[in-house]
Amino acid sequence: MFAMVIIITFMGVLATYSVFLYSKNVISQNEKDSLTTIVSEQTQQVYLLLEQSTELSKIISQQDFIVNYLNNEEKEKQDIDVLNKFESYNINNTYSSIYLLNPDGTTLVSTDESFVSKNYSFRDYFKKAIAGENYTDISIGVTSKELGYYFSTPVKDDNRIIGVLVLKMRPDTINELIVNPYLEINREKIGLLTMIDNYGVIFHSNDETKLFKSVTQLDPTILSEIKEKNKFADYEITTLNYDIRFEEIDSEKEIFSTEVKDKSSQDKFILNIVKINKYPFRVMLVESESKIIAEAVSISYTLGLFVLLAVIITLIIVNFLIIHFTKPIYKLSKDLEIIESGNLDYKVGTKAKDEIGQLSRTFDRMISAVKKSRVEIDRKVKEQTSEITEKQKNLENQQIAMLNILEDVQEEKDLKEIETKKIATIIESIGDGVFVIDNNHNIIVFNQTASKISGFSEKEALGKNYKKILKFIFEKDGKINDKFIKDAIRLGSVQEMTNHTLIVKKDGTKIPVADSSSPIKDADGNVIGCVVVFRDVTKEREVDQLKSDFVSIASHQLRTPLTGIRWVSERLLKNSKTLPKKEREYVDDINLSTKKLSRLVDDLLNVSRIEGGNISIKPQEINLNEFINSYIEETRPLITKKNIDFTFKNELKKQEVYTDPSALRNIIQSLVSNAIEYTPQNGKVFISLEKSKTKGNFLIKIKDTGIGIPPKNQATIFEKFTRGDNAQQMKTDGTGFGLFITKQTVEMLKGEIRFESILDKGTTFYVTLPIKSETKAGEKSFV
């Protein structure tokens, strides 16, 4: 606040001073300019007058009478004529005289008698004119003793200067111009207004004291020059004592101003000098600087004072404002500080009606509003806090619930993990190799046993295509045998590995394996993978081999005593004449039993071979006709014994078939002997060979009129240990294996067997066999 006062004061003072200075300058300059203008104007007037005079002089000089006069030697008579002429011009108001000079400078004629016969050749106006120049001079007349202007013009007669005409003018006219009414008014300001000659001598002045003083200090040579010219009679030319030299004022400039100082008084003056064109005169105005300035100053002072006053008033107002506004604001801010510190009950407001008062009352309202809102906020906060506390409680409860759930989930997970581990353990510990592949045939599970059998580690196997790890090949030809895997995926059902499958281990050795593949399906029943279980069957094979070897050896061993019994019985019978009937019967019985036993052993051997899967099929070219006929002959005794009506019909065009003879023999023998044995005395048996309905096959039909197969036995008649319930009555030594073996044999040849039977009417067997059988590898053949 205080600072502002200072600033304002300072600025105010500055303003005042500036105004003062400025106005002073302006005014004084203005003054000077106006004076200069005035002087110029006046000079112009003077000039005009001078011109006028010069012109007049010129005109007069050119008058014929003058020329004539001057040319005429006899001058006396004509003097008066010329004079009269001069006088007739009637210029006495302005001009004091007109006179004519002869080339010597002597006045021949003059309106002023005093001039006549006087010589003025010393005058400049004569000198100049006689040289051919119009000239205007100013001097104090020698004769008249008055100041006058002399306008001289050479009188020419065809370029010969024969005289000089002079026109003398009173100084009053010009005087009047110089000092005119206008200037009278401004006399105070004007100062010194003069006319000066070419030496700078004042010959006109509004101040008479200054007459015939020189503006500048003149050289003594010049002073003597002036004296010689007798311009100013006896007047002593003193100087005005300005500190200026003549060269400086002798300027070619039309108007020129310069500052000078009075050497004695040290006062400052301004010289305005105006040249009068062509004329050796100048108009000079001398102004007192101090006077001008003084005037300006006085004006400026006034102005300045006004400004200062304004400033002061402003200051007062400002101060008033400050006091009125800032103090309360200051107080207000202090009050607000109190409130800020927390005291909301403090009242700021005043009763003042002005803006400050309003503001402070507004503040109060605001504060109370703030207070209210604070209370409100407090309340809300309390509310929120209690809400939050509640929510937190809820969250905590939720958290507990979550934890419980998580525990349960974790439990489940753990259980699942345990389950998974269990399953994994089970899989690992399964004695068989287990691997699981996905739809892309990549291994995703690979148990320990699989690793052992294949020679690949779990790491090596996981993620790879199973074909790279587990190479299942056919034992026979080494070709890939993984159809069972492909079929499981493709058909979506369990597939068994074919027999004689080998697996190629990592090190290249081959191991016989067996088992199956099973598709894995998702909830929608889509196949997403396959589980394959396989085991090393080398031992099994060995066991099988041992078994069949055993069976072989056993049956061989069994046969020996059986054959022994038979042969001895035979011999007994041979010598039957010596044997009593009863004993003979016994021997027969022994024979029968032996035969039965024999057959049983044979059947068992066949069955074991069949079941071992080891029987070979070695097809040969066989002539069916011959084959069957040969068999028939073998059975002839039995046919005759039972008096069977036996027919053999061959409808085939081609007799040659390519099949295994022992297998075929087995089939024929089994069915034909059955037909004969189960047909009572005098029955019929009928064999026919026919074309099969299916291409590539032929049909053997064996029909009898026997006891037939009871319906309840028909379903199981091809199974082991089964005989028809009625079989016993016809054949006592049936083993229950016959049809089983026959069916197996037929199927081994890739044929089909079926029958039709009616109890007590007869049975017909249909056997379809391929005309061309395939070779099957095996170690054994049919017994």
Next chain:
Amino acid sequence: MKDIKIVLVEDDEILSKVIKEELEESGFKVYLAMDGEKGLATATDKKPNLVLLDLMLPKMHGFEVLENLKKSPETDKIPVMILTMLGSDDDIKKGLLLGANDYIVKSQHAVGEIVDKVKEFFNEESNPVGKTSKKETKKEVVEEIKEEKKVVKKKKK
């Protein structure tokens, strides 16, 4: 007939007894050996007209006996008939390849049939007999194998 010497190599007591008796009743002179070693020795010693050779023999298997017989120039010309309990093709083939002339499946035939076969054999030697249909298939097999033998022999050379 009485000049015909047969060496019977059979390890079963009863069977050998019965065959021997039957053969002797038919007039053949029979020497019995109960094991392979003895059989070989007897055959080498007696130089019979026929050797009836069982396969399952102690001390030396029938095939080995057969091989030895065929190896030795003393005995290689003696005809041999294999007596087998099982009609296994492999055994038969092997036997015939080794040089046996024929085979008999004991379990399928009555002893009398065996005797008949022997008789036939000797009759055939002197007069070729017409083939019976029963033995045709077997005969075919025999012929086949004889062919194979020749081929094998040629190959060996």
